[in-house]
Amino acid sequence: YSDPYSSADDPMYAYFSAVAGQDGEVDAEELQRCLTQSGISGTYSPFSLETCRIMIAMLDRDYTGKMGFNEFKELWAALNAWKQNFMTVDQDRSGTIEHHELREAIALMGYRLSPQTLTTIVQRYSKNGRIFFDDYVACCVKLRALTDFFRKRDHLRQGFVNFVYDDFLQGTMAI
Protein backbone atom coordinates (compact mmCIF):
# COMPACT_ATOMS: atom_id res chain seq x y z
CA TYR A 1 0.00 0.00 0.00
CA SER A 2 1.25 3.45 -0.92
CA ASP A 3 1.77 6.28 1.50
CA PRO A 4 -0.94 8.86 0.74
CA TYR A 5 1.23 11.76 1.94
CA SER A 6 4.17 11.17 -0.35
CA SER A 7 2.01 9.96 -3.24
CA ALA A 8 -0.11 13.11 -3.20
CA ASP A 9 2.85 15.07 -4.56
CA ASP A 10 3.15 12.77 -7.56
CA PRO A 11 1.44 14.23 -10.65
CA MET A 12 0.28 10.75 -11.60
CA TYR A 13 -1.56 10.23 -8.34
CA ALA A 14 -4.70 12.14 -9.32
CA TYR A 15 -4.94 10.07 -12.47
CA PHE A 16 -4.49 6.86 -10.53
CA SER A 17 -7.18 7.91 -8.01
CA ALA A 18 -9.65 8.61 -10.78
CA VAL A 19 -9.01 5.21 -12.35
CA ALA A 20 -9.07 3.34 -9.03
CA GLY A 21 -12.38 4.77 -7.78
CA GLN A 22 -13.68 4.43 -4.26
CA ASP A 23 -11.68 1.39 -3.15
CA GLY A 24 -8.39 3.08 -4.04
CA GLU A 25 -7.14 0.09 -6.05
CA VAL A 26 -7.22 -0.76 -9.74
CA ASP A 27 -8.78 -4.06 -10.83
CA ALA A 28 -8.64 -5.67 -14.29
CA GLU A 29 -11.80 -3.98 -15.63
CA GLU A 30 -10.61 -0.57 -14.45
CA LEU A 31 -7.19 -1.17 -15.95
CA GLN A 32 -8.67 -2.17 -19.31
CA ARG A 33 -10.82 0.98 -19.45
CA CYS A 34 -7.90 3.16 -18.46
CA LEU A 35 -5.46 1.64 -20.96
CA THR A 36 -8.02 1.88 -23.76
CA GLN A 37 -8.74 5.55 -22.99
CA SER A 38 -5.07 6.44 -22.50
CA GLY A 39 -4.29 5.46 -26.06
CA ILE A 40 -1.15 3.59 -24.98
CA SER A 41 -1.91 0.90 -27.56
CA GLY A 42 -1.69 3.57 -30.26
CA THR A 43 -2.93 2.17 -33.54
CA TYR A 44 -2.70 -1.37 -32.13
CA SER A 45 -5.93 -2.95 -30.90
CA PRO A 46 -6.80 -2.40 -27.23
CA PHE A 47 -5.79 -4.83 -24.49
CA SER A 48 -8.00 -7.82 -23.77
CA LEU A 49 -9.32 -8.31 -20.26
CA GLU A 50 -7.17 -11.43 -20.01
CA THR A 51 -3.99 -9.47 -20.70
CA CYS A 52 -5.07 -6.89 -18.11
CA ARG A 53 -5.53 -9.64 -15.56
CA ILE A 54 -2.06 -11.06 -16.07
CA MET A 55 -0.58 -7.56 -15.95
CA ILE A 56 -2.09 -7.22 -12.49
CA ALA A 57 -1.07 -10.75 -11.49
CA MET A 58 2.54 -9.92 -12.39
CA LEU A 59 2.70 -7.08 -9.88
CA ASP A 60 0.16 -8.27 -7.34
CA ARG A 61 2.43 -9.37 -4.52
CA ASP A 62 -0.36 -9.56 -1.94
CA TYR A 63 -2.69 -11.55 -4.25
CA THR A 64 -5.69 -9.21 -4.02
CA GLY A 65 -6.24 -9.06 -7.79
CA LYS A 66 -5.87 -5.28 -7.61
CA MET A 67 -3.12 -2.71 -7.96
CA GLY A 68 -2.09 0.09 -5.63
CA PHE A 69 -0.40 3.29 -6.78
CA ASN A 70 3.18 2.04 -6.80
CA GLU A 71 2.24 -1.07 -8.77
CA PHE A 72 0.29 1.12 -11.20
CA LYS A 73 3.33 3.31 -11.81
CA GLU A 74 5.54 0.27 -12.24
CA LEU A 75 3.16 -1.19 -14.83
CA TRP A 76 2.97 2.11 -16.67
CA ALA A 77 6.76 2.23 -16.98
CA ALA A 78 6.95 -1.41 -18.10
CA LEU A 79 4.23 -0.88 -20.73
CA ASN A 80 6.00 2.10 -22.20
CA ALA A 81 9.25 0.16 -22.38
CA TRP A 82 7.55 -2.81 -24.08
CA LYS A 83 5.83 -0.53 -26.57
CA GLN A 84 9.13 1.14 -27.43
CA ASN A 85 10.72 -2.28 -27.76
CA PHE A 86 7.87 -3.51 -29.99
CA MET A 87 8.22 -0.58 -32.37
CA THR A 88 12.00 -0.93 -32.47
CA VAL A 89 12.02 -4.60 -33.45
CA ASP A 90 9.11 -4.35 -35.92
CA GLN A 91 11.58 -3.42 -38.61
CA ASP A 92 9.37 -4.21 -41.57
CA ARG A 93 6.66 -1.97 -40.03
CA SER A 94 4.07 -4.75 -40.39
CA GLY A 95 2.48 -3.71 -37.09
CA THR A 96 3.22 -7.19 -35.78
CA ILE A 97 6.24 -9.08 -34.52
CA GLU A 98 7.43 -12.15 -36.40
CA HIS A 99 9.67 -15.00 -35.22
CA HIS A 100 13.05 -13.37 -35.90
CA GLU A 101 11.80 -10.04 -34.54
CA LEU A 102 10.70 -11.68 -31.30
CA ARG A 103 14.13 -13.28 -30.95
CA GLU A 104 15.64 -9.81 -31.16
CA ALA A 105 13.08 -8.29 -28.76
CA ILE A 106 13.76 -10.98 -26.16
CA ALA A 107 17.51 -10.53 -26.52
CA LEU A 108 17.08 -6.75 -26.13
CA MET A 109 15.24 -7.36 -22.86
CA GLY A 110 18.20 -9.41 -21.64
CA TYR A 111 16.64 -12.90 -21.61
CA ARG A 112 18.57 -15.90 -22.86
CA LEU A 113 16.32 -18.58 -24.31
CA SER A 114 17.04 -21.68 -26.37
CA PRO A 115 15.76 -21.71 -29.98
CA GLN A 116 13.28 -24.42 -28.96
CA THR A 117 11.79 -22.31 -26.17
CA LEU A 118 11.58 -19.32 -28.51
CA THR A 119 9.66 -21.43 -31.02
CA THR A 120 7.28 -22.59 -28.29
CA ILE A 121 6.62 -18.98 -27.32
CA VAL A 122 6.05 -17.85 -30.92
CA GLN A 123 3.53 -20.66 -31.42
CA ARG A 124 1.68 -19.70 -28.26
CA TYR A 125 1.41 -15.95 -28.78
CA SER A 126 1.11 -15.64 -32.56
CA LYS A 127 -1.79 -15.79 -34.97
CA ASN A 128 -0.67 -17.19 -38.33
CA GLY A 129 2.92 -16.48 -37.37
CA ARG A 130 2.30 -12.85 -36.43
CA ILE A 131 2.37 -11.55 -32.86
CA PHE A 132 0.06 -8.60 -32.18
CA PHE A 133 0.82 -5.95 -29.55
CA ASP A 134 -1.72 -7.25 -27.02
CA ASP A 135 -0.27 -10.77 -27.17
CA TYR A 136 3.25 -9.39 -27.19
CA VAL A 137 2.57 -7.62 -23.91
CA ALA A 138 0.98 -10.77 -22.45
CA CYS A 139 4.13 -12.63 -23.46
CA CYS A 140 6.42 -9.98 -21.91
CA VAL A 141 4.39 -9.97 -18.70
CA LYS A 142 4.61 -13.73 -18.34
CA LEU A 143 8.26 -13.89 -19.23
CA ARG A 144 9.05 -11.26 -16.64
CA ALA A 145 6.81 -12.72 -13.92
CA LEU A 146 8.01 -16.31 -14.42
CA THR A 147 11.64 -15.19 -14.52
CA ASP A 148 11.16 -13.14 -11.33
CA PHE A 149 9.52 -16.12 -9.65
CA PHE A 150 12.35 -18.42 -10.72
CA ARG A 151 15.13 -15.99 -9.72
CA LYS A 152 13.63 -15.39 -6.31
CA ARG A 153 14.17 -19.08 -5.58
CA ASP A 154 17.53 -19.35 -7.32
CA HIS A 155 19.40 -18.07 -4.27
CA LEU A 156 22.81 -19.17 -5.49
CA ARG A 157 22.24 -17.90 -9.07
CA GLN A 158 23.00 -21.31 -10.49
CA GLY A 159 20.31 -21.29 -13.16
CA PHE A 160 18.37 -24.14 -11.62
CA VAL A 161 15.84 -24.38 -8.81
CA ASN A 162 14.38 -27.21 -6.80
CA PHE A 163 10.60 -26.70 -6.72
CA VAL A 164 8.10 -28.35 -4.44
CA TYR A 165 4.83 -29.05 -6.33
CA ASP A 166 2.61 -26.68 -4.35
CA ASP A 167 5.09 -23.81 -4.61
CA PHE A 168 5.53 -24.46 -8.33
CA LEU A 169 1.75 -24.21 -8.81
CA GLN A 170 1.41 -21.12 -6.68
CA GLY A 171 3.92 -19.26 -8.82
CA THR A 172 2.74 -20.47 -12.20
CA MET A 173 -1.07 -20.73 -11.87
CA ALA A 174 -1.48 -17.01 -11.19
CA ILE A 175 0.38 -15.95 -14.33
Added chain:
Amino acid sequence: YSDPYSSADDPMYAYFSAVAGQDGEVDAEELQRCLTQSGISGTYSPFSLETCRIMIAMLDRDYTGKMGFNEFKELWAALNAWKQNFMTVDQDRSGTIEHHELREAIALMGYRLSPQTLTTIVQRYSKNGRIFFDDYVACCVKLRALTDFFRKRDHLRQGFVNFVYDDFLQGTMAI
Protein backbone atom coordinates in the same frame (compact mmCIF):
# COMPACT_ATOMS: atom_id res chain seq x y z
CA TYR B 1 -0.93 -37.67 -35.91
CA SER B 2 -3.90 -39.96 -36.10
CA ASP B 3 -4.17 -43.00 -38.29
CA PRO B 4 -6.78 -42.19 -40.97
CA TYR B 5 -7.81 -45.83 -41.34
CA SER B 6 -8.76 -46.46 -37.72
CA SER B 7 -10.11 -42.92 -37.22
CA ALA B 8 -12.51 -43.21 -40.13
CA ASP B 9 -14.56 -45.74 -38.17
CA ASP B 10 -15.00 -43.33 -35.30
CA PRO B 11 -18.39 -41.53 -35.41
CA MET B 12 -16.71 -38.38 -34.17
CA TYR B 13 -14.26 -38.27 -37.06
CA ALA B 14 -16.65 -36.68 -39.56
CA TYR B 15 -17.42 -33.96 -37.04
CA PHE B 16 -13.74 -33.38 -36.39
CA SER B 17 -13.02 -33.19 -40.15
CA ALA B 18 -15.73 -30.60 -40.65
CA VAL B 19 -14.35 -28.49 -37.81
CA ALA B 20 -10.72 -28.90 -38.88
CA GLY B 21 -11.22 -27.88 -42.50
CA GLN B 22 -8.65 -28.35 -45.24
CA ASP B 23 -5.51 -28.58 -43.12
CA GLY B 24 -6.97 -31.45 -41.06
CA GLU B 25 -6.12 -29.79 -37.75
CA VAL B 26 -8.09 -27.60 -35.36
CA ASP B 27 -6.70 -24.19 -34.41
CA ALA B 28 -7.97 -21.87 -31.66
CA GLU B 29 -10.46 -19.96 -33.85
CA GLU B 30 -11.93 -23.21 -35.20
CA LEU B 31 -12.15 -24.62 -31.69
CA GLN B 32 -13.96 -21.54 -30.42
CA ARG B 33 -16.52 -21.69 -33.23
CA CYS B 34 -17.05 -25.41 -32.71
CA LEU B 35 -17.46 -25.16 -28.94
CA THR B 36 -19.86 -22.25 -29.27
CA GLN B 37 -22.01 -24.10 -31.82
CA SER B 38 -21.90 -27.39 -29.93
CA GLY B 39 -23.59 -25.79 -26.95
CA ILE B 40 -21.18 -27.46 -24.53
CA SER B 41 -21.16 -24.28 -22.44
CA GLY B 42 -24.92 -24.71 -21.98
CA THR B 43 -26.35 -21.58 -20.41
CA TYR B 44 -22.86 -20.44 -19.45
CA SER B 45 -21.23 -17.85 -21.68
CA PRO B 46 -19.14 -19.18 -24.59
CA PHE B 47 -15.40 -19.77 -24.33
CA SER B 48 -13.03 -16.89 -24.96
CA LEU B 49 -10.36 -17.26 -27.61
CA GLU B 50 -7.75 -17.15 -24.85
CA THR B 51 -9.27 -20.19 -23.14
CA CYS B 52 -9.39 -22.00 -26.48
CA ARG B 53 -5.71 -21.27 -27.00
CA ILE B 54 -4.70 -22.72 -23.65
CA MET B 55 -6.91 -25.76 -24.24
CA ILE B 56 -4.90 -26.42 -27.37
CA ALA B 57 -1.60 -25.64 -25.64
CA MET B 58 -2.43 -28.25 -22.97
CA LEU B 59 -2.64 -31.05 -25.52
CA ASP B 60 -0.30 -29.72 -28.16
CA ARG B 61 2.69 -31.97 -27.65
CA ASP B 62 4.32 -31.06 -30.95
CA TYR B 63 3.84 -27.29 -30.43
CA THR B 64 2.05 -26.59 -33.69
CA GLY B 65 -0.76 -24.58 -32.07
CA LYS B 66 -3.26 -27.00 -33.60
CA MET B 67 -5.02 -30.21 -32.61
CA GLY B 68 -5.26 -33.52 -34.43
CA PHE B 69 -8.14 -35.95 -34.03
CA ASN B 70 -6.88 -37.79 -30.95
CA GLU B 71 -6.17 -34.54 -29.12
CA PHE B 72 -9.62 -33.28 -30.13
CA LYS B 73 -11.28 -36.34 -28.61
CA GLU B 74 -9.17 -36.04 -25.48
CA LEU B 75 -10.20 -32.40 -25.06
CA TRP B 76 -13.85 -33.27 -25.63
CA ALA B 77 -13.75 -35.86 -22.86
CA ALA B 78 -11.94 -33.50 -20.49
CA LEU B 79 -14.44 -30.70 -21.17
CA ASN B 80 -17.39 -32.93 -20.42
CA ALA B 81 -15.80 -34.07 -17.18
CA TRP B 82 -15.09 -30.48 -16.12
CA LYS B 83 -18.62 -29.40 -16.95
CA GLN B 84 -20.03 -32.28 -14.90
CA ASN B 85 -17.69 -31.37 -12.08
CA PHE B 86 -18.69 -27.68 -12.30
CA MET B 87 -22.39 -28.47 -12.02
CA THR B 88 -21.79 -30.91 -9.15
CA VAL B 89 -19.90 -28.46 -6.96
CA ASP B 90 -22.11 -25.44 -7.75
CA GLN B 91 -24.40 -26.48 -4.96
CA ASP B 92 -26.18 -23.17 -4.49
CA ARG B 93 -26.95 -23.16 -8.26
CA SER B 94 -25.53 -19.66 -8.61
CA GLY B 95 -24.11 -20.59 -12.03
CA THR B 96 -20.65 -19.77 -10.69
CA ILE B 97 -18.11 -21.42 -8.43
CA GLU B 98 -17.12 -19.73 -5.21
CA HIS B 99 -14.03 -20.27 -3.02
CA HIS B 100 -15.30 -23.25 -0.99
CA GLU B 101 -16.84 -24.80 -4.10
CA LEU B 102 -13.52 -24.58 -5.95
CA ARG B 103 -11.79 -26.26 -3.02
CA GLU B 104 -14.21 -29.14 -3.41
CA ALA B 105 -13.89 -29.25 -7.20
CA ILE B 106 -10.10 -29.41 -6.99
CA ALA B 107 -10.26 -32.15 -4.36
CA LEU B 108 -12.70 -34.10 -6.56
CA MET B 109 -10.17 -33.92 -9.40
CA GLY B 110 -7.57 -35.41 -7.09
CA TYR B 111 -5.26 -32.42 -6.64
CA ARG B 112 -3.82 -31.57 -3.26
CA LEU B 113 -3.18 -27.86 -2.83
CA SER B 114 -2.36 -25.74 0.20
CA PRO B 115 -5.00 -23.21 1.34
CA GLN B 116 -2.64 -20.43 0.24
CA THR B 117 -2.33 -21.78 -3.30
CA LEU B 118 -6.09 -22.24 -3.48
CA THR B 119 -6.57 -18.60 -2.48
CA THR B 120 -4.10 -17.50 -5.16
CA ILE B 121 -6.04 -19.46 -7.76
CA VAL B 122 -9.42 -18.08 -6.67
CA GLN B 123 -8.06 -14.52 -6.90
CA ARG B 124 -6.74 -15.16 -10.37
CA TYR B 125 -9.77 -16.81 -11.95
CA SER B 126 -12.67 -15.08 -10.19
CA LYS B 127 -14.56 -11.87 -10.84
CA ASN B 128 -15.81 -10.40 -7.57
CA GLY B 129 -15.24 -13.75 -5.88
CA ARG B 130 -17.21 -15.73 -8.48
CA ILE B 131 -15.63 -18.09 -11.00
CA PHE B 132 -17.49 -18.39 -14.30
CA PHE B 133 -17.43 -21.55 -16.41
CA ASP B 134 -15.00 -20.18 -19.02
CA ASP B 135 -12.47 -19.19 -16.35
CA TYR B 136 -13.07 -22.42 -14.48
CA VAL B 137 -12.09 -24.38 -17.58
CA ALA B 138 -9.03 -22.17 -18.10
CA CYS B 139 -8.10 -22.93 -14.50
CA CYS B 140 -8.62 -26.69 -14.95
CA VAL B 141 -6.60 -26.70 -18.16
CA LYS B 142 -3.66 -24.92 -16.54
CA LEU B 143 -3.79 -27.02 -13.40
CA ARG B 144 -3.73 -30.19 -15.47
CA ALA B 145 -1.04 -29.02 -17.90
CA LEU B 146 1.26 -27.66 -15.19
CA THR B 147 0.79 -30.79 -13.08
CA ASP B 148 1.54 -33.01 -16.11
CA PHE B 149 4.63 -30.95 -16.86
CA PHE B 150 5.81 -31.21 -13.25
CA ARG B 151 5.09 -34.94 -12.94
CA LYS B 152 6.89 -35.74 -16.15
CA ARG B 153 10.06 -34.43 -14.54
CA ASP B 154 9.39 -35.86 -11.08
CA HIS B 155 10.82 -39.25 -12.04
CA LEU B 156 11.10 -40.50 -8.49
CA ARG B 157 7.65 -39.20 -7.46
CA GLN B 158 9.14 -37.22 -4.62
CA GLY B 159 6.97 -34.14 -5.03
CA PHE B 160 9.86 -31.90 -5.98
CA VAL B 161 11.72 -31.22 -9.22
CA ASN B 162 14.98 -29.55 -10.08
CA PHE B 163 14.28 -27.21 -13.01
CA VAL B 164 16.76 -25.54 -15.31
CA TYR B 165 15.59 -22.01 -16.22
CA ASP B 166 15.06 -22.64 -19.93
CA ASP B 167 13.11 -25.86 -19.34
CA PHE B 168 11.01 -24.14 -16.67
CA LEU B 169 10.09 -21.40 -19.15
CA GLN B 170 9.37 -23.82 -21.97
CA GLY B 171 6.81 -25.65 -19.84
CA THR B 172 5.18 -22.63 -18.25
CA MET B 173 5.19 -19.97 -20.99
CA ALA B 174 3.00 -22.03 -23.30
CA ILE B 175 0.25 -22.50 -20.73
